[in-house]
Amino acid sequence: MKINVIAAFLKKDFRLKKSYRFAFFWGIFSSFFSLLIFYFIDLLMDRKITAFLAPYGINYFSYVFLGIIVYNFSGAGPGSIAQKVYEEKICGTLEEILRVKNDVQAFLLSASLYNFMLSAAEAVVYLLAGFFIFKVDFSCINWVSVLAIMFFSFFSFSSIGILSSCFILIFKRGNPIAFLFNSAEGFLGGAYFPAAVLPFGLYKISYALPVYWAIRAAQKAFYSGASIMDIWPELAVLACFSLFLVPLSLLCFNLAANNARRKGSLNQF
Amino acid sequence: MELKGISKAFKAPVINDLSASFNRGLNIITGPNGCGKTTLLKIISGHMLPDKGEVLVSPENVSALFTNPCFYPQLTVIENLEFFLALSGKSSKSRIENAVRMSGLDNLDLNKKTETLSSGNLVKAGLARLYAQDSGIFVIDEVLSSLDEESFNAALRILSNSSKEKIIIIVSHQKERYRGENAVFWKMAEGKILNEN
Structure with missing residues (x-):
C-alpha cells in the first residue's frame, strides 16, 4: 500500500470537508450543548462523588465529559466509515476506488485515519472547553497512556466501522451494526454513566464492547494519571479485540465489495 | 487484451460466453440498447x-x-485530476497541464467545482483524466457524442494517435463518425461480440 495514495485520500477528504464547514462547527456546537446539560445535572447533584464514581475519584460531569469524548472516537468508526462509503456511492466514485485491490486497502485505512483525525480535532476543542469553561481538572493526565489508548482503540473502532460499511455495500441503506453499536455503546459502554450502575447481566454485556474498555482506561489515565502498566489489562483487551476484528472486517469488506461488483450495484443507492 | 468465456446475467443473461481479443488500435463497439x-x-x-x-x-x-x-x-477540476492521478501513482503537474491542454480544457477555469461544469466540459475533464493516467488500455462508453463537432474531432485525433501504442475501446451508436479512422468495428448482439471488419 503506497503512502502517497493514502495521503491523496486524506487530502481529498479534507478538501471535501472544507465544503461543509458549517456541518463541522454545528456538530461541535451540538455536542457542546449536550455537555451543558450534563454540567447542570452535575450541579443538581451538588457535584458529589457518588459511590459509583468513587473508583475514579471524580464528579459526574468530569466522568461524562470524558465518556462523550471517547464515545465520539468510537462513533467515528461505526457511523462514519459507512457514511463515507455511502458518500462515495453518491458521487459515483466508489466503483473507481474499489476496482483496484491496493486502492481498497488505502481507502479503508485513510477513511479510518481521517475519521480519527477529525475526532481528535473535536476532542481538542472539547478539552479546551472543559479546561477553560467547565474547569475540569486535567492536572493528572498521563499523555503516554492516552496515546496508547488511542492507538489500541483505533483498530477495534475502525474494524467495527468497516464491518458496518459492509451493510451499505450489500443493502445500500440501513446499517444495523452502526445502530447496534452506537446505541449499545452509549447505553452499555459507560459513556454517560459507569457501566457498574447497570444490573449485573447488562454490566457483563458491556465487557463485549471495545468502547467500555477504552472509556475505563481513559478515565484512569485522565484523572488518576494511570501509567501504561496500570491500564495494561484494558489495553490487552483492546488489542485482543483488534486482533480478532481487523482481519474479520477486511475479509467481510472484500466479500461485500466483490458481491456488489458482481451485482453491479456499487454505484446504486 | 483477451476476454475468455465471459458471462454476465442480471436476472436475464446479458453477456453469454463471450470471448474476444482486442489489439492495439481503435476498437469501436456498436449494438442496440x-x-x-x-x-x-x-x-x-x-x-x-x-x-x-x-x-x-x-x-x-x-x-x-x-x-x-x-x-x-464538490472538488474543483484540478483537485479531482490530482486525486485520481495520485491513485494511479502518476501525479505530476506537467502531466496534468499536458492532459488539460490535450482535452481542450485549457480555456476553462480549472478551479471551478466539477458540479458547475456543463456535460460537454465534464466529458473533457474525463478525457483529461484518461490522458493523464496514460494507461495501456482506454475504455470509453458512449460519452464523446456529448462533445461539439470540433471537440469531438480533436478528441478523436488524439485517441487515434494514442491508439498506435494503446488499446482503445469505444462504445458508440454513431459508427459513421469513425469511418475515416483505421478502426476495428465490433458488433454486440445477443450476448456475443462479432468482429465486423
Missing part, C-alpha cells in the same frame, strides 16, 4: 466482476470513462 456494451466495458475495466470467465488484464492498466464521469462534484 441493452445488449451489454456498458456491462462489457465495466467488466474489462474491473468495475464489475463477471459471473463466469476472465479478463486477461489487470485493472491497474485500464482507464475508463463512462457516461457519468466519475468526479467529486
Whole structure:
C-alpha cells in the first residue's frame, strides 16, 4: 500500500470537508450543548462523588465529559466509515476506488485515519472547553497512556466501522451494526454513566464492547494519571479485540465489495 | 487484451460466453440498447466482476470513462485530476497541464467545482483524466457524442494517435463518425461480440 495514495485520500477528504464547514462547527456546537446539560445535572447533584464514581475519584460531569469524548472516537468508526462509503456511492466514485485491490486497502485505512483525525480535532476543542469553561481538572493526565489508548482503540473502532460499511455495500441503506453499536455503546459502554450502575447481566454485556474498555482506561489515565502498566489489562483487551476484528472486517469488506461488483450495484443507492 | 468465456446475467443473461481479443488500435463497439456494451466495458475495466470467465488484464492498466464521469462534484477540476492521478501513482503537474491542454480544457477555469461544469466540459475533464493516467488500455462508453463537432474531432485525433501504442475501446451508436479512422468495428448482439471488419 503506497503512502502517497493514502495521503491523496486524506487530502481529498479534507478538501471535501472544507465544503461543509458549517456541518463541522454545528456538530461541535451540538455536542457542546449536550455537555451543558450534563454540567447542570452535575450541579443538581451538588457535584458529589457518588459511590459509583468513587473508583475514579471524580464528579459526574468530569466522568461524562470524558465518556462523550471517547464515545465520539468510537462513533467515528461505526457511523462514519459507512457514511463515507455511502458518500462515495453518491458521487459515483466508489466503483473507481474499489476496482483496484491496493486502492481498497488505502481507502479503508485513510477513511479510518481521517475519521480519527477529525475526532481528535473535536476532542481538542472539547478539552479546551472543559479546561477553560467547565474547569475540569486535567492536572493528572498521563499523555503516554492516552496515546496508547488511542492507538489500541483505533483498530477495534475502525474494524467495527468497516464491518458496518459492509451493510451499505450489500443493502445500500440501513446499517444495523452502526445502530447496534452506537446505541449499545452509549447505553452499555459507560459513556454517560459507569457501566457498574447497570444490573449485573447488562454490566457483563458491556465487557463485549471495545468502547467500555477504552472509556475505563481513559478515565484512569485522565484523572488518576494511570501509567501504561496500570491500564495494561484494558489495553490487552483492546488489542485482543483488534486482533480478532481487523482481519474479520477486511475479509467481510472484500466479500461485500466483490458481491456488489458482481451485482453491479456499487454505484446504486 | 483477451476476454475468455465471459458471462454476465442480471436476472436475464446479458453477456453469454463471450470471448474476444482486442489489439492495439481503435476498437469501436456498436449494438442496440441493452445488449451489454456498458456491462462489457465495466467488466474489462474491473468495475464489475463477471459471473463466469476472465479478463486477461489487470485493472491497474485500464482507464475508463463512462457516461457519468466519475468526479467529486464538490472538488474543483484540478483537485479531482490530482486525486485520481495520485491513485494511479502518476501525479505530476506537467502531466496534468499536458492532459488539460490535450482535452481542450485549457480555456476553462480549472478551479471551478466539477458540479458547475456543463456535460460537454465534464466529458473533457474525463478525457483529461484518461490522458493523464496514460494507461495501456482506454475504455470509453458512449460519452464523446456529448462533445461539439470540433471537440469531438480533436478528441478523436488524439485517441487515434494514442491508439498506435494503446488499446482503445469505444462504445458508440454513431459508427459513421469513425469511418475515416483505421478502426476495428465490433458488433454486440445477443450476448456475443462479432468482429465486423
